[in-house]
Amino acid sequence: MLELRLVQGSLLKKVLEAIKELVTDANFDCSATGFSLQAMDSSHVALVALLLRSEGFEHYRCDRNLSMGMNLNNVSKMLRCAGNDDIITLKADDGSDTVTFMFESPNQDKIADFEMKLMDIDSEHLGIPEAEYHAIVKMPSAEFARICKDLSSIGDTVVISVTKEGVKFSTRGDIGNANIVCRQNTTVDKPEEATIIEMQEPVSLTFALRYMNSFTKATPLSNTVTISLSSELPVVVEYKVADMGYIRFYLAPKIED
């Protein structure tokens, strides 16, 4: 028996909008720790890892570990029927091949349940090692989205370079090239407007902008984004999901032939 009640249902709506472009089908895993998902895009270049900790739910019942295969486009269709202020409850019985999404309006005057068929998905679970990153950049998520969007009108790839001067996003294309430098800036009115750069050593990596732009679909989840870079690892682009968890996007770099 599974029953997860999320008072801030809009978080789940935003989570689905954040990942459905990148991943078509995925297993949602339920355990005592929380509600999670790990999936790669169809070309195995990017990986998304979602965790919503059990403590973040108003009610969290998961009698045994459960993996539920879902088509994310269909989940998104179901969740779009929930109001932004609705409380969302996920329910599934043991051995059932369906999951039910229950939507309650804040004053309880409308209660809807949508039942969705589950699917069998063969997915590989990857071990993601704890790692030391050469540079970690925390910046406003809207700023990062703007940079990725702007650069993708010039080129297909972005070079992200972190030095003591700041973080530089560069691209080049047929019509020309572009460089955007963001310097550390902590003298702002609100902490979420700060750009904070922690650098152990300089790092410079090249990534496909198409994926970066896809990751920025998570922007509505959080005012800030954290970009962790290491020359030996995929970049991690992380958006917090309120105080209950995160979405982490991993993207393998492009390297010189």
Added chain:
Amino acid sequence: PCIQKKILDYFCRD
């Protein structure tokens, strides 16, 4: 000429 690396070049199956 850049090669797009894959996630599986870095992370192993559990």
